[in-house]
Every structure is written in C-alpha cells, then in structure tokens.
Amino acid sequence: MNKCAVFHEAKSRWAYAADKDTLHIRLRTGRGDVRRVTLIATDPFNWFPDGKGGSEFDRENAIRQDMTPEYNDELFDYWFCSVKGYTSKRLRYTFILESSNEQLRFGSQGFDWAVEPDFKHFLNWFNFPFINEEDIYSPPKWAEETVWYQIFCDRFARAGGDETGKKSKLPAWGEKVEVLHRTLFGGNLKGVTEKLPYIAGLGLSGIYFTPIFESPSTHKYDTTDYFKIDPLFGTNEEFGELVKRAHDLGIRVMLDAVFNHCGFGHPFFQDAVKKGKKSKYFSYFHISKEPVLNFKPQSGNTLPQLTKEQMKDLPFLTFAYTPHMPKWNTADPGAREYLIKAARYWVEEYDIDGWRLDVSNEVSHDFWRELRKEVKSVKSDVFLLGENWDDSYPWLMGDQFDSTMDYNALSAINGYINGGLDAEGFAATLTRGVLVPYPKPLQRVLFSMLENHDTDRIMNICNGNAAAVKLGYLIQMTLSGSPSVYYGGEIGMSGLLHGGTNRSCMPWDENVPAERDFRPLIKKLTALRKKHPSFRSEDIAFLECSGGLLVYTKRSSGERLFVVINRNTSARTTILPDGSYTDLMTGKCVPGGKLKLSANEFALLLQ
Numbered sequence: 001m002n003k004c005a006v007f008h009e010a011k012s013r014w015a016y017a018a019d020k021d022t023l024h025i026r027l028r029t030g031r032g033d034v035r036r037v038t039l040i041a042t043d044p045f046n047w048f049p050d051g052k053g054g055s056e057f058d059r060e061n062a063i064r065q066d067m068t069p070e071y072n073d074e075l076f077d078y079w080f081c082s083v084k085g086y087t088s089k090r091l092r093y094t095f096i097l098e099s100s101n102e103q104l105r106f107g108s109q110g111f112d113w114a115v116e117p118d119f120k121h122f123l124n125w126f127n128f129p130f131i132n133e134e135d136i137y138s139p140p141k142w143a144e145e146t147v148w149y150q151i152f153c154d155r156f157a158r159a160g161g162d163e164t165g166k167k168s169k170l171p172a173w174g175e176k177v178e179v180l181h182r183t184l185f186g187g188n189l190k191g192v193t194e195k196l197p198y199i200a201g202l203g204l205s206g207i208y209f210t211p212i213f214e215s216p217s218t219h220k221y222d223t224t225d226y227f228k229i230d231p232l233f234g235t236n237e238e239f240g241e242l243v244k245r246a247h248d249l250g251i252r253v254m255l256d257a258v259f260n261h262c263g264f265g266h267p268f269f270q271d272a273v274k275k276g277k278k279s280k281y282f283s284y285f286h287i288s289k290e291p292v293l294n295f296k297p298q299s300g301n302t303l304p305q306l307t308k309e310q311m312k313d314l315p316f317l318t319f320a321y322t323p324h325m326p327k328w329n330t331a332d333p334g335a336r337e338y339l340i341k342a343a344r345y346w347v348e349e350y351d352i353d354g355w356r357l358d359v360s361n362e363v364s365h366d367f368w369r370e371l372r373k374e375v376k377s378v379k380s381d382v383f384l385l386g387e388n389w390d391d392s393y394p395w396l397m398g399d400q401f402d403s404t405m406d407y408n409a410l411s412a413i414n415g416y417i418n419g420g421l422d423a424e425g426f427a428a429t430l431t432r433g434v435l436v437p438y439p440k441p442l443q444r445v446l447f448s449m450l451e452n453h454d455t456d457r458i459m460n461i462c463n464g465n466a467a468a469v470k471l472g473y474l475i476q477m478t479l480s481g482s483p484s485v486y487y488g489g490e491i492g493m494s495g496l497l498h499g500g501t502n503r504s505c506m507p508w509d510e511n512v513p514a515e516r517d518f519r520p521l522i523k524k525l526t527a528l529r530k531k532h533p534s535f536r537s538e539d540i541a542f543l544e545c546s547g548g549l550l551v552y553t554k555r556s557s558g559e560r561l562f563v564v565i566n567r568n569t570s571a572r573t574t575i576l577p578d579g580s581y582t583d584l585m586t587g588k589c590v591p592g593g594k595l596k597l598s599a600n601e602f603a604l605l606l607q
Helices: 141-145 160-168 189-194 196-201 236-248 267-278 307-313 333-350 365-378 407-417 424-436 466-478 519-531
Strands: 015-019 022-030 036-042 047-049 055-057 063-066 068-072 075-085 091-098 103-107 109-114 127-128 149-151 206-209 225-229 252-257 354-357 381-388 480-485 540-546 549-556 559-566 572-583 589-597 601-607
Touching: 015 127, 022 036, 055 068, 063 075, 068 424, 091 466, 189 236, 196 206, 196 236, 206 354, 225 236, 225 333, 236 252, 236 333, 236 559, 252 333, 333 365, 354 589, 365 381, 407 424, 407 466, 424 540, 424 549, 466 559, 466 601, 549 572, 559 572, 559 589, 589 601
Parallel strands: 149 206, 149 480, 206 252, 252 354, 354 381
Antiparallel strands: 015 022, 022 075, 036 063, 036 091, 047 055, 068 075, 091 103, 091 127, 103 109, 540 549, 549 559, 559 601, 572 589, 572 601
16 A cells, blocks of 8 residues: 555545535545545544443444545545534544555554554544534535626727727727737727626626726726726716616626735825835835835836836835736735725625635735625625635635636646547546545635636637537536636637737627537526536546546436537547436437447537
8 A cells, every 4th residue: 555645634625514514524545556445433522421430432423434436636546425413513533444455544643553443542533623613614605506707898898889989089899909908999888788688698697807997008907996997998887887787687796806916006106106105105015115116107107118127126016027016015904904995895885796806816815814704794695706826725715715716627628628638637637626626615616717818718729629619618517616708708709818819809790600609509508507406516427538538427416417528530439327318408318328429529418
C-alpha cells in the first residue's frame, strides 16, 4: 500500500457539514491501491454507567460504514461517505484500509497496526467536534437554477441605434476601428432593457453586468464613482427600471464590484496625489512615499506611457503594474466603510441580486467577511461571486463568498472540445479541479463558463469548429453549477482577448450562419435543465472515457441522465446498460445496448 498517497484532513473540504444533520467525509488513496475503505465513527463521550459503579463505552452505537470509491485521476482514488443522524453532532472517526495484501487503520496521527480500535484512546482519531448550524455553508438556493447571461454594456445594445450614436459623436455600431479596446460605442442600459425579452426567450434567468459605474474606459474596471451609473450607459433611475423589468421577467441582476482598486481619476486618490500625507484619503491607498506620483500626468489626468523602471518604482500599489488602477487599502477603516457602503447601496436602493467581486483573491478575507455580513443583512439571499482563477476553497467556507468563477471547469471543457484533452483527461481535470476540491453543496452554484471578457471567444478556442462548440454548451449545461453564456456566444461570435476583439459589438442586424446559431440548442438545454433536476445534480459518474468518447451519468430525484458524446472525427459505439431510455432531444424511445454516434454527435438519454 502506498502510504504516501493516503490523505485526509478534518474540518475541511475533506470533512464538512453538508447540513445540520449530515457530514460528508472524503479520503484519498493511491490509484488502484486500496480495494476497500471502512469508516468507523463514534461520539467520544459515549461513556455510560455499567451498573457496577463504573462506566463502559457504548460500542454498539458506533458507526461502521463502507466508503464509496467515487472518483479517480491519474494518481489517486477518492473515497466518499455521508454520515447522517448522529444526534449529539459530535464525531471522532478513523479509517480501515484494505489492499490485496494488508489491512491498516489510518487516523489523525498516521497509520495504526491495531486495525480494530479499542474505543478508549482517541488521540489517533480525526475529530469533527460539533456541527454548528451557523457555520454551515448555505448559498442562495435560487443560484442553483440560474443560467446567466454576461453583458459587456458598451458593446451589447444601443437604444436608438446609430441616430443615438451620431448625437453622441460615437462610431456606427460595430464599425471597424483601429483601437477597438479604447473605443466607446455607446451600448446603454436602455438597450439592455429593450433586449430583456430576447434574453428571457433563451431561457436565461440572470444577467451579470461587467462594471457599469462611472469610469473613463470601455471596460469600466477603473471606477471613479461607485454610486453613479456611467452617464454613457444611462442614469441610476434607468438602471432601477431595468432591474424592475428584469425581475418581472424572472431575471436576476448581478453587478461587478471592483473593490481591489479604483480608477486613477477617483477623487479620493486625486486628493491624496495633491495633498500627500495631509490628505484624509492618503491611508485609503497603499502609498509608500511622497510625492505620490513618479511621473507627470497629461492634460485631463490621462497617464503617459511609463517606462519599465517607473512602473516598478511606483510609490503606490496598483492592480498588476497598472498605474491607472491604484489599489485600495481595505484595512483602512475609512476606505472599508466607503466600499461596503457602496456594496449595500445598490442592494438597498435598487434591489440587485448579486455582486461579482473583481480580483477577489487579492483582497483580505477579513474585508470580505465584513462585506458579507453587511450585504446579507440587507438581503439575505444576495449572491456573492468571487473572481478567483485558482483553488478558491479558503473563500468558500460559508463566511465570505457563495461561489467562484469556475476556471477549472472551463479548462476541462474547453480542453476536451478543442482536442487538447481526451475524454480521460477531461474527467481527470474536472475531478482534480472541481469534483474533489469543492464540497458538494458548493458545486451546485459554481459559476461555469466557456468564455468571458477575460478569455478568447470559444469559437476561436475551437478554431472555428461550431460542432465542437455545441458540445461545449452541452457539457456546461449538464454539469452542476450556475452556467453563464457570454453575450454573442449564442450566435458564435469570435474574437481574441489580445486587442479586445472578444468584446466586439453584438451584431444584431447580421444574419447568423446556421451552423453558428446556437440559440435553439441553448434554449432547449436551459428548458431541460429547468425541468430535470439530474442536469443540475452534483452526483456524476464517468462510465466511459476512451479517446474522444465520453459517457457520464447524473442522478437526482429518481431519474438518471446519460450524457454520451463523441468528439472523435469518425463514428464510435458505446454500450448502454440494459433498459429503456428517452432521447431528450427527439423525444424518442431508445433501447439499451449498442449506441452508435457519428463524429461530434451527442445524445441525452433519460432513464
């Protein structure tokens, strides 16, 4: 037995309270190394009078439960069990591991050759001291059923069309310009409001806006006023009307909060620039010395092109080395109060449903804990989504965020559909990045995507292969989580992050080639996802991973969904378990046994 591969940690992602009565426990062992794992668990205080003036331990109420081999990757097997109904809510536990030639007990201090515990000494037992209900992770239930539509406001829709553009001296909608990422096209909130029926018609039930607050840029991640909608987009009142209209259609609204940094032109930072340490806002930022600037701004507070030496020697911290985005000092009481007040304001005054938190892993846990308490006190089911590109569990234990942007799932899906991963690699990547690191209740609300404003478009990632992109949407919509469609993705828009073509104007008046029109597929999948809980379930099992052939099942509420995908360039055959299935795309009955799929074909079968 490879003892180095065996791992568990109490009160963590490996042992957590799924609800007030249930513990989920996971164990890792070497791939193919262990054939059976048994969990032994008990309340360590189960000592009761023996009727002879002494006491004895109540062994009969100890739990002895086989663990299920749930997932594996290239190196490890992962075992799982759910422990229910222990009324004292206290649990000490240990594992018995059996391989082909040995049997060992594994506890908090390592391996024990005494396989059967004596129930007298609990030093080498893992401990879950007590299930405290207030510590249980509990994201908003509605997020599990939401499919988002991400909107980059300047490029989505312009109410009034080109006439509005001419009045504002803006280029024609979608006009080819030399510097796209710096050009404002004037997409606005009224334009979004006009398109709400279109969004609802696709079965999408949430809108995620990239920043819409006052800012000089196209992307608006350099905020200058956190309490004001950018005038090019409209007014606060127009935003309020949009939220009301969206809610009437059953669409939630989530805004983008940039609390890691602000814009160079923010009045607080400008006051610090002018007054130095005499400014009341000096401590709101990470400023190391005076003068605050080691360069001279151009007219209108625009920034010159800085040298490498100037960027490295900036007297203030920034997002990356970007001088037009000075970093907030969220430890400062004044800065903290200001930012949290802004977070509360849009929930209190405009009834927004969520905040996407930009660069969230660079802001202190302490700040996020306070922000969570404040906004949840206004609206208990507001959704807090962190922008973390890495393992985000430290932020997702119930005291900070409700979810994170799931770049691990993006890597797995996009790698598989573009040929970078075979089916086995997809399963292993998803297992390592999502299925094992994140508790099951959290997996139900992970924010999944194929593309967004910070990535190349999925059409480019798949080298223009529309059939592959369809498979991407199929996988995304059949995995647990809270999926997101990036505006224009539904009509196969292309574009690269470099140069900003991934943020091009939505081509409302253009005819969409049939092979790139994913709207019927998305509408069908969102309807199925809403109707069948198996689509949303985190209970997934991989039945076949062979080359480009991928077969997995999902279970929930008495139904079993089979997802069969052939990403190969030629036909492939798989064997379905005996029984009768309903093809959800055609409504036809399909028997068990051999199922042949053409290249890039898929089947959704319900049993």
